[in-house]
Amino acid sequence: MLKLGGKIIRIHAVDVDKTITLAKVSTSRNLPEVLRREMAYLVSDNQIPQGFAHYLLVEKHRYLVDALPLDSDFSILPDDYSYIGDGDVVRLSADRQSIRVLFRASSPHNSILVTEQCNHYCLMCSQPPKAADDSWILDEIENLIPLIPKDTHELVFTGGEPTTNRERFLKIIRLTKSYLPRTAIHILSNGRSFKDPVFAEQYAQIELPDAMIGIPVYSDDPTLHDYIVQARGAFDETIQGILNLKRLGQKVEIRVVIHKLSVKRLPELCEFIARNLLFVDHVALMGLEMMGFTRANLDELWIDPFEYKDTLSKSVCILAKYGMNISVYNHQLCLVNSDINPYYRKSISDWKNEYATECEACTRKSDCGGFFSSGIKHGYSKSLIPFVDLR
Structure with missing residues (x-):
């Protein structure tokens, strides 16, 4: 790390x-x-x-x-x-x-923290929200963007909730377009601000050439989603935000962090997405990061990926049947079924990516995404089965 x-x-x-x-x-x-x-x-x-x-x-x-x-x-x-x-x-x-x-110019995994403030209090949040005024971060970002190399392939804006200060958020996105017109932009948002059609329109009018907003949906059951994000009414506002963005032709990714609570209805969630949000551009099914609130809520959240690998396969199959664009992030190759391989991605940011000692002799280590370094420190699946060369 x-x-x-x-x-x-x-x-x-x-x-x-x-x-x-x-x-x-x-x-x-x-x-x-x-x-x-x-x-x-x-x-x-x-x-x-x-x-x-x-x-x-x-x-x-x-x-x-x-x-x-x-x-x-x-x-x-x-x-x-x-x-x-x-x-x-x-x-x-x-x-x-x-x-x-x-x-870091040599890294494909550059994220810019916009704020630590958020209107969610997710049980598994890796960047726990803070109430303090951190508008100095926005000032710094405005000074940072002109310094970023023009050939940067992708940039991620994250939080907290990046749209907490809507006016400054839009200013930063416009600034990014001006200085980095060929850079792909990925914005990690809970989507609720975009329920406001005026704000959604203001974002769309910037006309970013290559941008995606990644929005989490954790269950087809609004009550369960709201419990996971610890915000009443969040599900309805999130779905409305997605609908507004897609109505305006904006790219949207649905992100699902898999844990003991969300995996219960993962196939039903995927069916809901396929039937009601078929027009989204990408669905990311993601493993749990052992950071922030996750550690405090570990008993409620942790489930060995080996235990849900068949559920994961079933869920991916539902999305694939509808022709959706799918990726499986933050998992280990030996803990997913082979039918996941076409959708498997090495996704953990390079600066926090590690491998367990059990992985040292694995013949597919170079293909595997490995672990978050926090997972190595605080516990991971005991069902690792390294691939071996049987020749």
Whole structure:
């Protein structure tokens, strides 16, 4: 698991009032001077160019501090951050002596947290909501987007509920379209804001060239869905939001996290989706992440994927029969039936992806999505059956 943020060894700032630096990382010595003034140079040897706004050194290169240009701002990072590379974007906080890696150019799994506020309180939420005003995050995103490389393939906006501040959300989406017109946008929302036809229309009018809104539906039974998300009336508002978005020609994905509560009626949910929401663009059936509220509600949520693999196959078969676009995320290959293979995806973000010790000898490890690192720490199926070469 990659470390994306935390304390660092030292940040030195010439301007003591400059407490936070948002900087794009460069490894190029030949960058034009006008661009250097806004960027952080990643030092790897003693050939250090002049004129960069900041200099980054990992601990193994800290001996090069004396070779830095005079009166330079610099940071010394633990070797945990040796993965930082050209095009990455970092936030450096001088008063807290900390770093946060906001964007990694080499990764296909970049997510931008829009807010930690949410009108759901999902039993299995991996990012538990907070009530505090965090509008500073929106300010930071507006500064971040222009720094993201133009060739970025995909970007995910997540929360909390990203549409909590509707006006700022729309502003950020417009900004993304302007600076990253060829980047696919994936927005993870509970969909309830889009029940408002005016807001749905405002979003549609942005005319993003490639965007999908991922919306969770956990049961065909409104009472069960509302219980899982801990919000009365959420099911009806979510379905209305989906209908409004599709009426306006927007791409929608339905996301179903599978756990002990949702798996009870998973086939019925898939039948409901196929009969009533056949027009959605994608259905994602997802394994449970052992983070946040999941740990607190583990007795109510945890079920071994081995126990529901036949239910998963039945559910996928229902959706496939109707010709729907399906993906199975966050599962291990040895814990699903072979009929799932056409829909199986390696989906766990690279920075939090690990494998169990039982997987070391598996001949299909490279095809398998593995585990969330939190799953390795806090428990996983005891029914793992590594694939072996019988030749």
